Amino acid sequence: MLAGRKVLIGITGGIAAYKSALLVRLLVKAGAEVQVIMTPSASAFVSPLTLATLSKRPVISEYFKVETGEWANHVELGLWPDLMLIAPLTANTLSKMVHGLSDNLLMTTYLSARCPVVVAPAMDLDMWKHATTRRNMQLLEQDGVYVIPPATGELASGLFGEGRMAEPEEQFEWIQNFFSKSQSLSGQKVLITAGPTYEALDPVRFIGNHSSGKMGFALAKACAAQGAEVHLVHGPVSIPVPQHPQIKVYSIRSAQEMFAQCELLFPNMAITICSAAVADYRPEVIQEEKIKKKGDTLQLNLVKNPDILKTLGHAKKPHQVVIGFALETTNELENAQGKLHAKQADLIVLNSMRKDGSGFGTDTNHVWLVEVGRVRELPLASKDHIAESIVQAIIEIKDEKQV
Template structure:
């Protein structure tokens, strides 16, 4: 668990800094070796001496205090831990990290760090919901930072809502769970497709769909965290590239077909979550079509069926497809599972506007060839991705 783990705890300036003292105590009791970096603002709430007494280690506060001439403090601190924990992480700290600022010892150390970073936010509920804060957290998430969600309850400002630093016992429990996990897909090669495709009509128009790519990107993150070598083939999205993932950016269905088939042979697990165009214009032009009287007719032709092509050539690969339907979900899903020689299929109802395309939430049914059926009720796509990875792993172990 945490026995013998080296933890660098970053404490920033919020009232929740007092809970970081209890957190240091809990981590130390769990057998961890804890060193603390405090921002200048944090020292206004609690003293470095408190952390020093509990951790039995020196506390760091000043970028320019180089006590050992043989080392550069922020580089040495960045290299030392097994992982870094930011608790509490204020909106200001999150913003500085997300924008690459290095204006004190903590942010300078983080910029030099290559170890996993866990972030436990604490702030007013409205601050937590502010678009700037959400964007900054999303950016850090795309870089591989791992968030420990704040709790709901009474806040120091008098508000009641989400924003209070998670309890020290819960943070320690989450970290223990993280470090008792085995990387189940270590050594496995995983191919995932995500997002929409675009099929050109003329110089300014194209056919596409509502896919945001969020589900595929979350699957890529989850697979990478399990130790897999992940290859993500993605259509055009507004998402940042996931950390520790090989990204291939494509535009058309033809380009996705070519990239997927090129990589397919060496893969162990393939998850096709992309929403690929079934049709494309027969004729395309690099000039803008002018508006004319009357209706316009555009002839469409079928694109290559990527999933069927992969299913027909399946050897060692465990192949998973996705089915986005508006009616008779199970019927269409089972039909697709058989027709395309899949090992499993993930089905979801896109007629529900609160989930699916563009949303951070979804609700899916995981179905296998032997009839195993598991439903995941409405959850964040991040959580669904983790559960799907577990389902797939359990199915592979059966063979």
């Protein structure tokens, strides 16, 4: 599984750095190609000679050698790996990653890397708990970096708590899992719609809905993790939009704008996931001036918006997969099945408003996957986890179409 996989291991200046020698050994034994980059301070914790011997490649640490003018090309290094792992990740390198500071070879390579990046933080418990570290870890994950969380145990300082780097065997298992399940969508183009649409009434008001965009963004990250080229069309949201080299973002406001962007992209897409909460109707006229308060009632004339899912479902070619989302409050499964048929979709993801922990704005969800002749329930889980399960179901549908 790891044979021929290229793994770049970044080692920073933490006491756990010595453990990375074991990880290098495990990876090389499994057939992976391993290149080690160390920060200047890391070599005080583990010897480059040990790592060069185990990885069978010279360890790189400096931008260039003063004596010879020989220099390490961080752009090439960034393009080389299938996966980049930084272990241990110090608080110092964490904050550099979050702010894009590139004052050493590991950082410039990180900023040039096109592959997925995973980190294994290692810190003393108070450093790990510090508000700055919490904030930085959140930002790092928003940037699409994976985290192998630290364990709780005895720390090098003699204290006991959370912050101990995940053991090399656990990191090895993470890497194996990553390669076994990932890249199923490598080279595939995926269109995802997310969030609400806002339908303007006048220059200051709109008709909108409570969709947060969380589910669609989780899907975008899950598809990117599988190697897909993701095109994410989203409405107005207040959460951070995923930043990932594999995700191209298009920000729109109204259903008509979302429709126009989707129509442009759709012909080249292998998979389309319509998870946005698109307004069914929009005001017939957008008033040029703010509507004044006058009578006790106000009549609004609404006209139908284009049905994005239906249009794309009916236009799809045999090799294309189209997925829709449904939110029903009555006869949920029956209505979702009707929608599957009416929209010519391959799968409807049915959200429930009745279950605790699911629906708008929550971090968790509980859904049903509705296909022709098959319904599967995905119990309450984080939206990231649900997204991974939905993507697995989509991969199965795609594989069945190719048979």
